[in-house]
């Protein structure tokens with residue numbers, strides 16, 4: 096773990112898991128949200144350790160940005176998880192909201208200058224979604240615009256029935272009515288488990304781990320497809336032009352993520 100104090104233009108120094116240094120592909124994921132939402136617990140879930148300090152009191156224990164290197168996807172994808180200062184604390188808090196917002200904005204700006212932020216995770220408690228969620232969302236959205244996808248991770252859903260995903264079904268409409276759009280979501284529990292944990296909690300934690308990893312991996316897949324798509328787009332354009340002069344009845348369509356091409360008979364279409 097290393098810290099990222101958010102002052103000056105930061106240099107990333109991470110004391111990573113030793114294996115992590117052998118992996119060249121790195122995905123930078125910044126986790127943000129209110130104090131107590133479960134951000135540090137989310138990191139521990141993905142890391143499979145108790146490395147990030149968590150706190151059960153209303154005052155956060157994360158007073159600066161901490162960076163954790165974690166390997167996922169059968170240890171082939173290196174992920175840098177940024178645990179950020181909790182938002183929403185009062186003036187008496189360890190990091191009052193005003194300061195936390197300033198630190199977070201600066202972190203995003205510095206990171207975008209220095210490297211890439213691949214994904215932003217908005218971590219929220221899985222209670223009823225209210226307009227209050229917009230405040231932090233708007234802060235981040237106005238900073239990164241559409242350049243970085245934001246996904247939503249709702250925690251504390253270990254008792255939600257019948258499945259944790261029910262939270263999304265219950266709240267999707269309000270979230271959209273409040274004007275928030277997410278590139279993906281995961282309904283999870285990041286509760287720590289001990290030897291007395293029941294099977295249901297263990298199962299749900301495992302599900303949660305996979306759901307969060309999937310959000311990260313999905314982003315990765317999208318990025319891989321996008322570049323070849325540009326080439327395919329150019330190739331398609333010229334091919335369609337050639338084909339249309341030679342044999343106007345056929346149009347060849349291709350898509351880099353599809354293992355096949357479709358041939359449409361223009362006459363049948365008509």
Ligand SMILES: Nc1nc2c(ncn2[C@@H]2O[C@H](COP(=O)(O)OP(=O)(O)O)[C@@H](O)[C@H]2O)c(=O)[nH]1
Pocket residue numbers: 128129130131132133134135136137148149150151152155156157181250251252253283284285286287
């Ligand atoms: N029941 C339950 N408790 C959680 C969950 N996630 C975190 N907590 C607890 O909530 C408190 C705050 O979590 P923490 O990860 O420190 O939140 P942070 O301030 O956003 O980093 C800690 O006591 C955690 O053990 C969860 O999914 N379910």
Ligand SMILES: [Mg+2]
Pocket residue numbers: 134135136148149150155156157178181
């Ligand atoms: Mg924390």
